[in-house]
Every structure is written in structure tokens, then in C-alpha cells.
């Protein structure tokens with residue numbers, strides 16, 4: 001047993017405990033929770049005159065009030081209550097050993113008085129006993145709290161007895177010098193235990209440890225290092241491996257749906273998620289295979305080369321992509337929980353998995369990388385009109401699936417989903433608005449669990465694929481809703497909570513700058529995508545003499561810049577008003593723009609769906625119906641559905657969505673500012689509020705501008721009337737024999 005530390009305070013405590021250990025008297029150890037009182041108690045016993053006699057620790061926090069007397073002093077059989085058997089207490093049982101009584105501050109007055117008698121006279125009475133029982137057991141009282149808090153709970157007699165034999169342990173924050181030493185010690189212990197060969201802590205990781213506040217003291221440091229030893233790369237612990245569990249705020253307005261056993265059983269059943277994953281794998285294989293097949297083997301003039309005649313294209317771009325952001329807003333990253341792309345990766349990893357540690361560069365880039373991959377994909381998708389051709393769509397799906405499989409085979413857990421997947425940034429950002437979250441119960445995780453099965457995994461489920469620790473999760477962006485932790489946790493430490501929407505935006509003690517900034521970027525990108533649909537751009541494009549590709553690239557950059565630069569300016573002003581760092585201000589207030597970005601996204605998706613996608617889908621269904629009933633090959637007699645939703649209704653819906661998003665963003669701005677400080681709230685949100693107003697005005701102009709889609713004229717129906725009936729008579733629309741729907745490029749997010 002060794003006491004780790006070189007700080008003056010711990011060296012003094014060590015010296016004093018060695019002196020006290022030589023005497024046979026009781027000692028009181030006071031210190032905040034997690035300061036190492038139990039370690040020092042064992043050291044005290046070891047340095048005492050009877051190190052070979054038993055050392056026993058009992059905690060008053062785990063005993064019922066009526067059990068305390070019996071456990072400490074023993075109990076005589078109670079003649080009045082015949083079921084009560086006699087037993088001896090620890091003071092009698094361990095003879096000349098040491099009894100450490102943890103949470104001694106919880107002893108009631110009566111037990112304290114009995115204990116004081118024993119410490120003075122060396123004897124006590126068992127409960128219901130009349131005879132004096134002698135003992136030489138040495139007592140060590142361990143009490144949690146500050147010196148003043150603890151001493152006011154003790155009776156004067158006991159305080160007097162322990163007056164010169166009381167030792168106070170400092171909180172870890174007062175032992176900065178010891179933090180690296182303790183961290184290295186725990187790292188050696190847990191690396192060995194977990195069979196890892198980790199060389200040590202990087203300089204940045206050590207700096208991060210030293211700069212943290214350590215409310216949970218040494219116990220918290222031990223937990224952080226234990227978790228790091230599970231997720232670290234083989235060589236060094238880097239800051240990204242350090243998972244902190246921030247003190248929880250009051251959990252308000254949350255309902256843990258796992259209190260319902262049926263829901264718990266459903267989510268932990270091994271088949272639930274697997275069935276959904278297999279269904280999705282089947283669908284994505286079909287879609288990717290079909291689009292690739294038509295792209296590669298059908299002639300260029302084949303009807304299936306047309307976007308609207310190709311089932312793979314219709315499902316991918318009209319059904320799948322619009323549903324993604326909606327699913328994230330409703331149920332977090334539930335799509336990731338049942339994702340076929342990751343599922344196929346898992347299948348590949350079953351054949352061979354190298355389980356290499358995550359490359360350090362990925363950890364360092366963290367969320368920035370998924371933002372980067374999203375921007376690349378989004379740019380290329382529109383630039384190359386991937387949504388317009390089956391071959392490009394199939395190839396895109398194949399590349400993403402291939403990358404996922406490659407990463408799954410090479411690296412541990414779901415490295416691709418955590419650090420690379422282009423969809424992770426989008427889904428992660430929108431999932432912050434979700435009304436559902438998976439979180440660890442901090443009280444259970446911190447005090448009752450030393451196993452961390454949720455992170456490590458068990459035979460029931462693998463450890464968290466996202467390298468996350470449920471109790472430290474503060475954002476849905478880092479949870480892919482796979483429920484693995486729920487399956488592997490045997491302490492009921494995982495909760496699936498329903499919570500008020502938007503709450504996550506202002507309840508971040510350390511928001512990610514990358515996530516917040518991406519929210520702002522999305523505001524600009526949605527405006528850009530909608531602008532590209534507008535008549536103005538379409539007309540201008542035709543008159544361009546410079547390369548349209550170059551102009552498009554510039555416009556893409558401009559879309560981003562027009563959101564990020566004003567936001568940077570407003571953050572500079574707001575930070576000056578609150579005396580914060582600009583980057584801190586951006587990280588907090590950028591979160592507030594996510595609802596507006598989502599509104600832009602939904603308005604764009606709604607625009608495309610109500611203007612085009614809906615009719616294309618109905619036309620496809622009509623062709624499929626014709627094929628099934630009359631054998632007419634799909635695309636050989638194109639069907640056209642006449643629009644039945646008036647343009648002004650579309651515009652009204654878009655405006656309402658944007659105003660809704662703007663209101664939500666404004667609420668989030670106010671809540672973030674109020675939560676940070678009650679002072680000068682107006683001054684801090686004014687710059688951001690003005691920028692929000694500017695963004696909303698820009699959105700209203702762009703989203704209500706004419707889009708220049710060629711509207712199909714109503715024509716005499718040529719296709720089978722039965723088709724019209726089958727589609728509810730197209731509700732006033734008409735089905736005609738040829739299509740005038742042009743397929744413009746579809747933005748990836750919509």
C-alpha cells in the first residue's frame with residue numbers, strides 16, 4: 001500500500017497518519033468525497049502495531065438506521081421479538097484489528113454516544129444487552145464534507161475525544177502536483193487490468209487533467225483514467241480519450257421511458273435492432289444494386305436512366321434523404337442505430353477485423369472531420385448532379401458503404417461513424433434538437449459501478465461503438481442510439497429520456513465549437529441550395545461566359561461565408577459585452593442557430609417535395625400500377641401528375657417553417673444568455689439577435705423567390721383512367737402520357 005503524491009499537503013497528511021498509527025487510539029479522517037480517505041485508512045492500519053489483524057470497512061450510508069447498532073456493537077436475542085436472533089458486532093468480531101467506519105457523520109446521537117463510551121472505557125453494551133463487552137478494536141472514523149460540516153454533526157463528547165486526532169484531507173484541486181502522478185498510477189493499474197499496453201499520458205492530456213476542477217476528487221480521476229485506458233490508442237492517452245462526467249444539472253421535465261418494463265424489454269431484446277438493420281441492409285443493397293445496374297448496363301436512352309422512372313433513385317432521393325433530418329429531430333440519431341451502411345460494415349468485420357486503434361489524427365480532428373466530409377459530399381453531389389443519374393447515385397452509395405466496411409475491418413468499434421461518415425455531422429447536429437436522449441444515471445454510474453460495461457461491452461452487446469460513456473454524454477451528437485449500453489449495463493444505469501425539445505441547446509456546459517459552427521454553416525448552405533433552384537440563378541447561369549463550375553464553386557463558398565462571417569462578427573461584439581473569448585461565445589451561441597438551419601433544410605426539402613418529388617413519386621406509383629395490371633414497362637409510357645397543390649400554399653408552408661425555426665432560435669439565444677449569466681442578457685444577445693434577423697430576412701427572400709420550375713400544363717389524360725382512380729383521381733390533377741418534369745440537381749440535404 002502506498003500513498004501517491006508529492007504535494008506538501010499530502011506529505012504532511014502521510015507523516016501525521018504514520019504518527020497517529022503508532023498509538024492504539026481512534027482517529028477521525030475528514031475530507032470531501034473521493035479524496036482517498038479509504039486508502040489512507042488502510043495505510044493507517046498497515047502502519048499500526050497490528051497490521052496482520054483484520055481490517056474491516058463498513059459504510060453507514062449503506063445501513064438502515066435500525067441496523068447500525070447491531071452491526072457495530074452486536075445484538076442480544078430479543079425476547080419480545082422472537083424472530084430477532086443474536087449476533088456479535090464488528091467491534092467484538094475483529095478483536096485487535098481496525099474498523100473503518102465510512103460516512104461516520106451519519107451516525108445518530110445515540111450511536112455516537114455509545115461509541116464515545118467505547119473509545120473512552122474500552123467496553124460497550126450489545127443492543128438489548130446488559131453485560132459490558134470489552135474489545136481492543138481500533139476505530140477509524142471517515143467522514144465526508146468540510147471540517148465545519150462534519151464537526152457540527154458530532155456530539156461534543158466525541159469531538160473532544162478526537163480533537164487532537166483529527167486529520168483533514170485536501171481536495172484534489174489543492175494537490176495539482178499530484179494529479180499527473182496519480183493519473184500515471186491509475187493508468188498502469190488499469191492498462192494491466194484491461195490487457196492494454198499504453199505508454200503514458202501525452203503532454204496535452206496531462207495539461208487537460210491539471211486544468212480540470214475535479215469535483216469528484218481522486219475517485220473521479222481514477223474513473224476518467226479507467227475509461228481512457230479502455231478507449232485509448234495503444235501508445236499514448238490524448239485529450240480526446242479523457243471522458244469527463246460533468247456534474248449534472250437538475251434534471252427537469254425529463255421522463256425515463258425505461259420505467260416501463262415493456263419498452264425496456266423491447267429495446268434490450270437482441271432481435272429488435274437486428275431486424276431493423278437487416279431490413280435496411282436489404283433495402284440499401286437493392287437500391288444501390290438497381291441504380292448501379294441501370295447505370296452500367298442500360299443504354300443512355302433507356303427510360304430507367306431517367307431519375308423519375310428509376311425506383312432506386314426515387315427511394316434514395318425522394319424518400320430517404322428527406323426523412324433523415326426529420327428522424328434526427330424526432331428521435332436523435334436513430335437512423336444510425338439501424339443504419340445499413342454501418343450494418344454492412346459490421347458484416348465485413350465478421351470476416352476479418354484488425355481492431356487497430358483509432359488513428360490519432362482522427363481523434364484530434366474529431367467533429368471537424370465529419371463536417372469536412374459532409375461539405376465535400378454536399379458540394380460534389382450538387383456540382384456533379386449525382387442525384388440526376390443512376391450510375392452516380394449507385395456509385396456514391398457504393399463508395400460510402402465501401403468506406404464504412406474498410407474502416408470496420410481495419411479499426412476498432414465504429415471509427416467510421418464517429419469520425420468520418422459525412423452523414424454523422426448532419427444527423428448529429430439535428431439530433432441536438434431531439435426530444436429523446438440516451439443518458440447514464442450519474443448517481444448510479446459514479447457511485448455504484450466500477451465495471452463500465454457500457455464502454456467495455458459484455459457478451460450481451462459490444463461496448464459503445466461511438467467511444468462514448470453514457471454518464472458523460474451531454475449531446476446527442478455523440479450517441480447513435482444503438483442501445484448497446486442499455487443491453488450491457490446490469491445496474492440499470494442507462495436512461496432513455498423524453499425531454500422538452502431544444503433543451504440541449506442551452507444546457508451545455510462545454511459546447512463543441514465545431515458542432516455550433518456547423519449549425520451556422522448549415523444556415524448558409526440551405527440558403528445556397530434554395531438559391532440554386534431559383535429562376536434568377538437559372539437565367540443568369542445561361543448567360544454566364546465564365547465557367548459555370550467556377551461560378552458554382554464560388555457561390556458555394558459564398559453561401560458558407562455569408563453565414564459564418566456575420567456570425568463571427570456578432571460573436572466578437574457579444575463576447576466583448578460578456579468578456580468571454582470569441583471562440584467560447586461562438587460555441588455557446590452557435591447552437592442557437594441550429595433550429596433556423598433545420599427550418600431552412602425542411603423548407604428546402606418541403607419545396608422540392610411539394611413542387612416535384614410528390615408528383616414524381618405518384619407518377620412512379622402510377623407506372624408501377626400500370627406495369628402490374630397491364631404489363632406496360634416502367635418508363636415506356638411516362639405518366640405525368642398535374643400539380644394539385646397551389647404554389648401559394650407551398651410558399652405559405654415554407655414561410656411558416658422559417659418563422660417557426662426563427663422563433664425557436666430566438667428562444668434558444670435568450671435561454672443560452674440567461675443560463676450563462678443573468679447580467680446584461682440584452683447586451684449579449686443583441687448582436688446575435690440582429691444576425692438572426694438578417695438570416696431570416698435572407699431566407700424569406702430566397703425561399704419565396706420564384707423557382708422557375710417548368711410547370712406541366714394540364715393535358716388530356718392519355719393513360720388509363722383506372723390509374724387516376726387508383727391514385728384518388730390525383731385529387732383534381734391529371735395523368736398524362738408524357739412528362740415535362742425536368743430533373744434539376746437535388747441538394748444532398750434535401
Ligand code: SF4
Nearest residue numbers: 336339342417421424
Ligand atoms: S454515422 Fe453514417 S454510416 Fe454510421 S450509422 Fe450513421 S449514417 Fe450510418
Ligand code: SF4
Nearest residue numbers: 445449453454489493
Ligand atoms: S451505464 Fe451502467 S455500466 Fe455504464 S457506468 Fe453506468 S452503471 Fe456502469
Ligand code: SF4
Nearest residue numbers: 464479480482483485
Ligand atoms: S452504446 Fe449507448 S451511448 Fe453509446 S451510442 Fe449506443 S446508445 Fe449511445
